[in-house]
Amino acid sequence: MSASITDTKDHAAESxxxxxxxxxxxxxxxxxxxxxxxxxxxxxxxxxxxFAASFFPKGDTTSQLLATAGVFAxxxxxxxxxxxxxxxxxxxxxRKVSMIISVFxxxxxxxxxxxxxxxxxxxxxxxxxxxVARLIQGLSVGAEYGTGATYISEIATPGRRCFxxxxxxxxxxxxxxxxxMTVVILQQTLTGxxxxxxxxxxxxxxxxxxxxxxxxxxxxxxxxxxRKDMSRKDAGSLRGMFKHKRAVALVVAFTxxxxxxxxxxxxxxxxxxxxxxxxxxxxxxxIMTAALVGxxxxxxxxxxxxxxxxxxTHMLMFSGLAMVFVIPLLYSLQSVSNPFTxxxxxxxxxxxxxxxxxxxxxxxxxxxxxxxxxxxVGFPYAVGNAxxxxxxxxxxxxxxxxxxxxxxxxxxxxxVTITFIAAMLMPNLSRYGYISGAGEIEERTGxxxxxxxxxxxx
Numbered sequence: 001m002s003a004s005i006t007d008t009k010d011h012a013a014e015s016x017x018x019x020x021x022x023x024x025x026x027x028x029x030x031x032x033x034x035x036x037x038x039x040x041x042x043x044x045x046x047x048x049x050x051f052a053a054s055f056f057p058k059g060d061t062t063s064q065l066l067a068t069a070g071v072f073a074x075x076x077x078x079x080x081x082x083x084x085x086x087x088x089x090x091x092x093x094x095r096k097v098s099m100i101i102s103v104f105x106x107x108x109x110x111x112x113x114x115x116x117x118x119x120x121x122x123x124x125x126x127x128x129x130x131x132v133a134r135l136i137q138g139l140s141v142g143a144e145y146g147t148g149a150t151y152i153s154e155i156a157t158p159g160r161r162c163f164x165x166x167x168x169x170x171x172x173x174x175x176x177x178x179x180x181m182t183v184v185i186l187q188q189t190l191t192g193x194x195x196x197x198x199x200x201x202x203x204x205x206x207x208x209x210x211x212x213x214x215x216x217x218x219x220x221x222x223x224x225x226x227r228k229d230m231s232r233k234d235a236g237s238l239r240g241m242f243k244h245k246r247a248v249a250l251v252v253a254f255t256x257x258x259x260x261x262x263x264x265x266x267x268x269x270x271x272x273x274x275x276x277x278x279x280x281x282x283x284x285x286x287i288m289t290a291a292l293v294g295x296x297x298x299x300x301x302x303x304x305x306x307x308x309x310x311x312x313t314h315m316l317m318f319s320g321l322a323m324v325f326v327i328p329l330l331y332s333l334q335s336v337s338n339p340f341t342x343x344x345x346x347x348x349x350x351x352x353x354x355x356x357x358x359x360x361x362x363x364x365x366x367x368x369x370x371x372x373x374x375x376x377v378g379f380p381y382a383v384g385n386a387x388x389x390x391x392x393x394x395x396x397x398x399x400x401x402x403x404x405x406x407x408x409x410x411x412x413x414x415x416v417t418i419t420f421i422a423a424m425l426m427p428n429l430s431r432y433g434y435i436s437g438a439g440e441i442e443e444r445t446g447x448x449x450x451x452x453x454x455x456x457x458x
Contacts, residue, residue, distance in 0.1 A: 029221040030151050031171040033103045033214045037144045038175030040110045040207035041137055045267040046183045047200040049281055054118040055126045078135045082142020083382035087375030090147040091236030096221045102143035107211040109137035114204035146378015149361025154224035166303030166358035173296040184285045229370040240372040246445040247367035250422055251380040257419025258356045259389030261322050264412055265349040268393045276334050287343045295350040303358035311359045311429050318355035319420035323413055330409040366433030367441050
């Protein structure tokens with residue numbers, strides 16, 4: 001009897017409403033780590049054009065970039081493992097513990113890249129060490145997304161969840177923008193030769209050192225997972241997650257289209273405008289900086305819009321517009337010669353992405369109950385992201401090397417079509433989601449035959 005009373009008190013204390021200042025601090029803690037992690041992850045993509053020759057044998061620029069893109073993709077393939085391990089930690093030990101560990105791992109990967117010797121010094125061990133560093137970073141990013149999306153969705157106030165959720169991608173973009181601005185500053189202060197010899201290492205040192213502030217902020221975060229949910233039999237387990245097979249299928253379908261489209265217009269666009277459109281790296285950096293600033297500012301605005309019109313409508317608008325416009329946008333960018341026109345086209349593509357990014361974490365968190373939410377968000381997302389987002393550059397560069405670059409444009413459109421179909425089949429989350437509604441995703445989704453309704457709850 002006393003144990004039951006104690007459990008009830010613990011649950012009540014952990015579920016107690018937060019005051020607005022504490023809620024803001026908690027979101028800052030979650031988002032600061034997100035910013036640092038994605039800065040570290042994106043700085044690799046933006047400095048690859050300078051360090052590619054340092055870690056791989058001499059050859060043409062496309063071959064070296066293809067090699068670095070392959071290593072970039074390898075980092076993505078660690079994300080499912082990170083989503084699985086840290087989803088289990090978040091669902092059984094708490095969201096805060098999971099997020100603190102992930103920051104340390106990301107910075108360890110960045111520090112390793114910053115100090116490692118080149119191919120001329122240690123030969124084949126150089127690319128091997130680079131792969132190891134990317135594996136560590138991939139594991140960390142796989143942890144950060146699922147736990148961060150879960151935490152923000154749980155701490156947000158009703159009616160403002162998409163607005164709060166928009167700050168996850170706001171900080172992802174801010175991290176990417178910070179990485180890009182760091183490269184721009186280095187381009188203005190160092191010569192091209194200095195950047196290739198040692199200047200590219202500076203951004204990785206910055207990322208490694210930034211973890212100190214993040215850990216300090218995250219130590220004060222409010223824990224949203226309750227002891228009751230963390231102690232459930234199937235908490236944080238794959239068995240518990242796969243009781244929600246239709247939700248898993250929806251997460252994968254949303255992720256493959258959203259991630260592929262996002263990385264096409266962000267990380268790959270940096271190289272696409274150089275090697276296909278013929279702009280200089282410095283010009284492309286300015287184009288992408290301006291486009292990403294606009295994209296970042298769109299996040300809270302589109303988040304507020306999603307709170308008004310609903311997540312399902314937002315997902316349909318994103319996938320529908322992306323499906324129709326991605327091919328003409330990429331064809332136009334392939335032949336563009338004016339930097340301002342290039343900016344408008346890139347920003348147009350990112351504006352479409354802004355219909356997905358503010359709701360990306362919330363839509364996935366709504367599909368699972370608390371005991372498997374971090375795992376359910378993180379693991380299927382990581383699988384889809386690795387298979388399609390992480391390979392975006394590699395697929396595009398491979399097709400380009402074969403002289404059929406345009407096939408990539410149709411590939412993106414085809415994958416986004418799958419996301420559009422999933423959005424049509426998704427139930428109304430305000431009525432049937434686990435956070436905002438009755439928690440009847442399995443019974444209401446249109447994905448027939450994926451699972452039995454009786455298996456809908458943990």
